[in-house]
Amino acid sequence: MTQRVAVLGAGKIGEALLSGMIRAGFSPTDLLVTTRRPERAEELRARHGVEAVSNAEAAKTADTLILTVKPQDMGALLDELAPHVPAQRLVISGAAGITTAFIEQRLAEGTPVVRVMTNTPAVVEEAMSVISAGTHATEKHLVHTEEIFNAVGKSLRVPESQQDAATALSGSGPAYFYYLVEAMIDAGILLGLPRAQAHDLIVQAATGAAVMLRDSGEHPVRLREAVTSPAGTTINAIRELEKHGVRAALIAALEAARDRSRELASGNG
Ligand SMILES: NC(=O)C1=CN([C@@H]2O[C@H](COP(=O)(O)OP(=O)(O)OC[C@H]3O[C@@H](n4cnc5c(N)ncnc54)[C@H](OP(=O)(O)O)[C@@H]3O)[C@@H](O)[C@H]2O)C=CC1
Numbered sequence: 001m002t003q004r005v006a007v008l009g010a011g012k013i014g015e016a017l018l019s020g021m022i023r024a025g026f027s028p029t030d031l032l033v034t035t036r037r038p039e040r041a042e043e044l045r046a047r048h049g050v051e052a053v054s055n056a057e058a059a060k061t062a063d064t065l066i067l068t069v070k071p072q073d074m075g076a077l078l079d080e081l082a083p084h085v086p087a088q089r090l091v092i093s094g095a096a097g098i099t100t101a102f103i104e105q106r107l108a109e110g111t112p113v114v115r116v117m118t119n120t121p122a123v124v125e126e127a128m129s130v131i132s133a134g135t136h137a138t139e140k141h142l143v144h145t146e147e148i149f150n151a152v153g154k155s156l157r158v159p160e161s162q163q164d165a166a167t168a169l170s171g172s173g174p175a176y177f178y179y180l181v182e183a184m185i186d187a188g189i190l191l192g193l194p195r196a197q198a199h200d201l202i203v204q205a206a207t208g209a210a211v212m213l214r215d216s217g218e219h220p221v222r223l224r225e226a227v228t229s230p231a232g233t234t235i236n237a238i239r240e241l242e243k244h245g246v247r248a249a250l251i252a253a254l255e256a257a258r259d260r261s262r263e264l265a266s267g268n269g
């Protein structure tokens with residue numbers, strides 16, 4: 001039997017998921033989207049050949065609802081959906097901070113809810129999607145969620161108590177790497193390189209390092225040691241990073257992201 005999936009609030013993450021699902025073989029005719037603005041609905045129709053409907057219509061007709069609105073918009077969306085979501089509809093939330101309990105309280109008793117934190121590398125099928133079951137979600141619901149999110153990368157099941165930490169690490173994670181690359185391009189400019197060349201050098205170093213981290217099976221310390229020659233260049237750079245507290249700054253940064261995810265749990269932001 002065909003399973004219809006609706007993406008409610010199809011913005012950046014919703015569209016990344018949608019396009020990944022289509023590339024993975026989901027038929028656009030089995031996919032629905034909802035948007036707040038008609039021009040956004042038109043854009044998604046034109047790009048992906050999917051039907052755009054109202055939130056109520058999606059709730060009534062799709063077998064699985066994926067909610068990809070901002071955490072601050074989640075309460076209003078659930079209020080709108082509640083009268084229309086039939087019992088036993090699988091509801092997947094992709095919003096930072098929002099707990100499965102927050103959603104369960106606003107929908108019919110027994111609604112299966114799954115919480116997922118994915119990330120933007122979904123657009124190149126390199127996402128990490130961290131998945132947790134709510135009170136009424138079963139193995140079947142988790143497997144179905146994995147089928148959807150594995151279309152855009154890897155997935156990992158965790159207890160919901162780890163979702164805020166996972167959000168700090170992998171949900172926000174790509175932003176930290178972009179920030180570091182941006183700073184290193186600035187360093188290249190300081191050292192007198194043309195901007196385009198500085199960009200290409202650092203992006204290729206980042207790509208090579210990322211592939212080695214993923215594929216070599218080596219611990220990052222070993223990989224860094226292999227670059228760090230006695231009395232060489234790298235150790236001089238590492239000394240400066242340590243002097244400026246970069247490791248402590250990163251630990252504090254991720255702790256702040258985790259805390260913000262916890263705050264978003266109220267849905268008021
Ligand atoms: N960006 C990221 O890196 C990641 C984001 N997330 C989570 O994904 C969610 C979406 O983030 P992102 O895609 O970046 O945000 P976007 O703002 O791009 O997408 C959210 C979309 O929801 C639409 N929307 C809001 N309310 C409604 C409604 N009632 N009915 C229909 N559509 C609605 C918005 O419309 P409008 O355009 O009019 O505002 C917007 O297009 C968030 O909860 C975030 O925490 C998770 C992992 C990573």
Ligand SMILES: O=C(O)[C@@H]1CCC=N1
Binds near residue numbers: 171172
């Ligand atoms: O910054 C945010 O709140 C979202 C969630 C994880 C990544 N982006």
